[in-house]
Amino acid sequence: AQSVTQLDSQVPVFExxxxxxxxxxxxxxxxxxxxxxQYPNQGLQLLLKxxxxxxxxxxxxxxxAEFNKSQTSFHLRKPSVHISDTAEYFCAVxxxxxxxxxxxxxxxxxxxxxx
Amino acid sequence: DTGVSQNPRHKITKRGQNVTFRCDPISEHNxxxxxxxxxxxxxxxxxxxxxxxQLEKSRLLSDRFSAERxxxxxxxxxIQRTEQGDSAMYLCASSLVxxxxxxxxxxxxxxxxxx
Numbered sequence: 040a041q042s043v044t045q046l047d048s049q050v051p052v053f054e055x056x057x058x059x060x061x062x063x064x065x066x067x068x069x070x071x072x073x074x075x076x077q078y079p080n081q082g083l084q085l086l087l088k089x090x091x092x093x094x095x096x097x098x099x100x101x102x103x104a105e106f107n108k109s110q111t112s113f114h115l116r117k118p119s120v121h122i123s124d125t126a127e128y129f130c131a132v133x134x135x136x137x138x139x140x141x142x143x144x145x146x147x148x149x150x151x152x153x154x
Numbered sequence: 155d156t157g158v159s160q161n162p163r164h165k166i167t168k169r170g171q172n173v174t175f176r177c178d179p180i181s182e183h184n185x186x187x188x189x190x191x192x193x194x195x196x197x198x199x200x201x202x203x204x205x206x207x208q209l210e211k212s213r214l215l216s217d218r219f220s221a222e223r224x225x226x227x228x229x230x231x232x233i234q235r236t237e238q239g240d241s242a243m244y245l246c247a248s249s250l251v252x253x254x255x256x257x258x259x260x261x262x263x264x265x266x267x268x269x
Contacts, residue, residue: 048194071256082158082245082260083197129196133256139210140249140256141187144196 041066041132045145053153054122060115060148062130069135072113073142074104077127086128089113100124125152158261160246166267167236174232175264179248186229187258188221189245190214197245203229204251236268 046061064070071090075083087098094106104115113130127149131142159178167173179186184205189197200219201211205226215221218236223229233240243265247258 043196073257075260080262080265082160082262083247083258084260085257088257131196139202140251141199141202141210142256142258144198146194147196 041070041134041143043130043132043143043145045128045130045148047148048146049149049151051151051153052120055119057118058116058120058124058150060128060130060150062113062115062145064111064113064130064132066111066132066134070132071135072104072106073131073133074098074102074113074115075129075131075144076100077129077147079126083129086115120150120152122152122154124150126150158246158248158259160244160261160264162264163262164265164267166269168269169238170235172232172234173236173266174230175244175246175266177229177231177246177261179228179246180259181227183248183250183259184226185249185251185256186223187247187249188229188231189247191243191245191263192241200231233266236266238268241266241268 042065044063052058073088074086077083089106097103127147129147130145133142161176187202188200191197203223218234221231243263245263246261249258
């Protein structure tokens with residue numbers, strides 16, 4: 040079984056400042072890793088995903104994440120945030136093979152961008 | 155293609171009533187998932203379909219819950235004899251498997267309030 044820990048429930052930051060949202064996972068098998076964003080009263084939208092290859096993954100809206108296998112982490116970063124980035128962010132993992140590919144989600148991190 | 159749609163977007167019901175939600179996935183997607191999301195939590199898996207076959211159900215899915223996907227197209231999730239603890243956002247997602255990483259596309263959700 041897999042598990043995901045998002046270490047911060049809330050991250051307040053000022054506009055144009057950099058931000059990092061932390062995600063650690065636990066799994067006995069190889070995993071794919073995802074970050075999703077959820078705006079108020081909406082469903083989840085994929086920001087980026089790590090499947091294989093380069094450990095630095097670039098996504099939409101200027102976000103990027105780095106897969107660190109030794110630390111079992113997949114932290115999300117953005118060099119300069121905007122007010123519109125205020126949302127809930129979810130990290131998720133799924134097995135790469137031999138299963139139903141059902142993702143396990145973290146509890147989410149609320150990013151609050153102040154002007 | 156307009157993405158995954160869900161109806162209704164909001165449902166208020168009295169305890170003990172039955173409710174039914176509908177999900178229309180992306181047309182070429184063969185997998186359809188149902189999740190429940192409560193405040194401050196990530197999505198929790200309920201069940202999924204591959205085409206018309208329901209392949210897995212979570213222990214969260216009590217016998218008051220039933221889901222169908224006739225003809226492998228849209229899906230319905232019914233909750234019988236609703237309880238206040240059923241109040242949550244119900245999310246539907248679809249994906250194409252085998253695919254690259256099983257990226258899931260989410261609908262906007264149906265928010266259920268049980269009074």
